[in-house]
Amino acid sequence: xxxxxxxxxxxxxxxxxxxxxxxxxxxxxxxxxxxxxxxxxxxxxxxxxxxxxxxxxxxxxxxxxxxxxxxxxxxxxxxxxxxxxxxxxxxxxxxxxxxxxxxxxxxxxx
Amino acid sequence: xxxxxxxxxxxxxxxxxxxxxxxxxxxxxxxxxxxxxxxxxxxxxxxxxxxxxxxxxxxxxxxxxxxxxxxxxxxxxxxxxxxxxxxxxxxxxxxxxxxxxxxxxxxxxxxxxxx
Numbered sequence: 040x041x042x043x044x045x046x047x048x049x050x051x052x053x054x055x056x057x058x059x060x061x062x063x064x065x066x067x068x069x070x071x072x073x074x075x076x077x078x079x080x081x082x083x084x085x086x087x088x089x090x091x092x093x094x095x096x097x098x099x100x101x102x103x104x105x106x107x108x109x110x111x112x113x114x115x116x117x118x119x120x121x122x123x124x125x126x127x128x129x130x131x132x133x134x135x136x137x138x139x140x141x142x143x144x145x146x147x148x149x
Numbered sequence: 150x151x152x153x154x155x156x157x158x159x160x161x162x163x164x165x166x167x168x169x170x171x172x173x174x175x176x177x178x179x180x181x182x183x184x185x186x187x188x189x190x191x192x193x194x195x196x197x198x199x200x201x202x203x204x205x206x207x208x209x210x211x212x213x214x215x216x217x218x219x220x221x222x223x224x225x226x227x228x229x230x231x232x233x234x235x236x237x238x239x240x241x242x243x244x245x246x247x248x249x250x251x252x253x254x255x256x257x258x259x260x261x262x263x264x
Contacts, residue, residue: 040208047189072252079237079260082192084252126191128253136182136243137253138208141191 041065041129043140050146051117059112059125059143067132071103071110074126076142082126085112114145122147151176155240155256162230163264170225170259172240178254180243181223182207183215185236186258192239198223230263237261 043063051057061071070089074082088094088103088110100113114121124144128137153174162168174181182197184207194207198217212234214226223242227234237260241253 074253079258081239081255081257082253083255087252128192136180136194136197136207136241138194139184139192141189 041131041138043127043129043138045125045127045140045143047141048144048146050148052148053117053119055117056113056115057117057145059114059127059145061110061112061127061140063108063110063127063129063140065108065129065131065138068105068108069130069132071101072128072130072137073099073101073112074128074139076124076126078123085125117147119147119149121145151254153240153242153254153256155238155259157259158257159260161262161264164231165229168227168230168261170227170238170240170261172223172225172256173221174223174240174242174254175221176242176244176254177220178242178244179220180245180251181217182241182253183213183223183225184239184241185209185234186239187236195225195238227261230261232263235261235263 045061072087073085076082086101093102103110124142126142128139183195184192196215198204240256243251
């Protein structure tokens with residue numbers, strides 16, 4: 040099976056930088072995805088990393104280290120609208136759809 | 150507009166009364182899946198389908214059935230709902246499965262309450 044660990048909650052102030060970590064245990068690893076979900080709404084795709092390194096998309100970046108079974112989502116220039124839950128999800132052999140972590144609630148304060 | 154449509158959005162029903170939650174996508178995606186979301190537990194896979202007439206169990210399939218008779222539709226069936234199936238349900242679709250890394254497109258969710 041697969042397991043993922045991420046912090047349950049992270050708080051930060053507007054304009055700051057925050058990093059949400061995700062560690063995983065799986066076999067046949069393909070890649071790590073990140074999703075954002077606002078309060079009971081539909082999760083929306085943010086990024087996918089299959090190779091080691093940093094992928095940047097605007098204010099959001101995602102990092103993967105396959106050797107450490109670790110990744111993180113970096114959010115810069117935080118805005119109030121970034122307050123949401125963030126899920127990491129692992130794609131691995133034996134399952135054709137991602138397995139999600141329990142999610143990290145990000146609270147952005149003014 | 151590309152979308153995944155779930156119905157109903159909200160449903161309150163009673164134990165044992167069969168119900169179906171429909172899911173339809175208009176993106177010609179191969180893969181479709183169902184998740185349930187409960188507080189503190191994240192999104193857990195119920196069933197998924199790789200193509201028409203091909204379905205497989207996820208992590209929490211007990212008490213659920215699915216079918217994939219057409220590419221666009223993937224209904225979730227609760228034959229005899231019980232209170233522990235009270236949850237927020239999401240349908241999702243993607244063009245291909247792992248390792249493609251294709252994003253999952255989610256519907257808006259169905260909030261089920263089983264009394």
